[in-house]
Amino acid sequence: LPDFIVELVSGEKLVVEIKGQVIDDALIKEAAAKRWCEAVNRDGRFGSWGYYLMKHPADLMSLLDQL
Secondary structure (H helix, E strand, O other): OOOOOEEEEOOOOEEEOOOOOOOHHHHHHHHHHHHHHHHHHHHHHOOOOOEEEEOOOOHHHHHHHOO
């Protein structure tokens, strides 16, 4: 279960995880989520999805400003 699912005005959807420390479990979860996003994007019926792993909650605002 991700911390956030964000839908941008463009329609792109983001799966966002915030982890204070990147540990092995987080890296395993990241790899699985990226595979899921790739599969959903290949299918094409559910829009465009991306996965982001952040260390700090404030990084989410920076990401949204960039996108």
